Amino acid sequence: MCLNDTKxxxxxxxxxxxxxxxxxxxxxxxxxxHGKGYAIEAAKAMVEHAFxxxxxxxxxxxxxxxxTSSWKLLEKLGMRREGHLIQNIYFKVNEVGQPTWADxxxxxxxxxxxx
Numbered sequence: 001m002c003l004n005d006t007k008x009x010x011x012x013x014x015x016x017x018x019x020x021x022x023x024x025x026x027x028x029x030x031x032x033x034h035g036k037g038y039a040i041e042a043a044k045a046m047v048e049h050a051f052x053x054x055x056x057x058x059x060x061x062x063x064x065x066x067x068t069s070s071w072k073l074l075e076k077l078g079m080r081r082e083g084h085l086i087q088n089i090y091f092k093v094n095e096v097g098q099p100t101w102a103d104x105x106x107x108x109x110x111x112x113x114x115x
Contacts, residue, residue, distance in 0.1 A: 001013055001029070001038060001042055009030075010029060010030045010032075010033040010038060011027060011028055011029035011030055011033065011038065011039065011042070012027065012028045012029075013025075013026070013027040013039075013042045013043065013046055014026050014027070014046075015046055015049070015050050015054070017054075018060070020057065020058075021055065021056055021057035021058065022056065022057060022058040022059070022060060023050045023054060023056045023058070023059050023060070024059075024060050024061065024062075025043060025046060025047065025050075025059055025060070025061040026061065026062075027039060027042070027043060027070075034069055035069070039073055040073055040076055040077070043073060043077055044077065047059055047077060047109070047114065048114075051111050051114055056111060057110065057111055058108060058109065058110050058111070059079070059108070059109050059114075060106065060107065060108045060109075061074050061079060061106075061107045061108075062104050062105065062106050062107070063104070063105050063107070064102055064103065064104065064105070065084065065103050065104070065105050071105050071107070074107045075107075077109070078109055078113060078114065079107040079108060079109045080107065080108060080109065080113075081105055081106070081107055082106050082107060082108045083105070083106040084103060084104075084105055084106075085103060085104040085105075085106065086103050087101035087102070087103060088101070088102075088103065088104050089101070089102055089104055090102060
C-alpha cells in the first residue's frame, strides 16, 4: 500500500490461496498510519476482489489477540471470530533458544455473509 499523492509505502496487504476456494487475508501497516482508514479501505477492496474475481467461497484471517486494532478491523469487515488458539505460534525465541509463544484469533466470512 502506497499513498496516492506521495507514493510513500505505508503497509502491505495480501490474499493467499488456501484449499477449497478459501483465501487468507493478511496485512501489516505502519503504526504512523493507523486509525486513518487506509487499512479498512484496502481490506474491503481485497475481500471484494477475492469474492468477485477469484470466486472465493470463504475468506479467513488471523491476528494476535493483543492487537486490538487488527481484530476490530476484521470485525468491521463483517468477519466473525471463530476461534482463539492458545500459544500456537511464535516469532522469536528467548535467550536460551526457547520459543516465546503467542495466541491467535481466527476470523472467517462466507461469500453469503458478504453479499
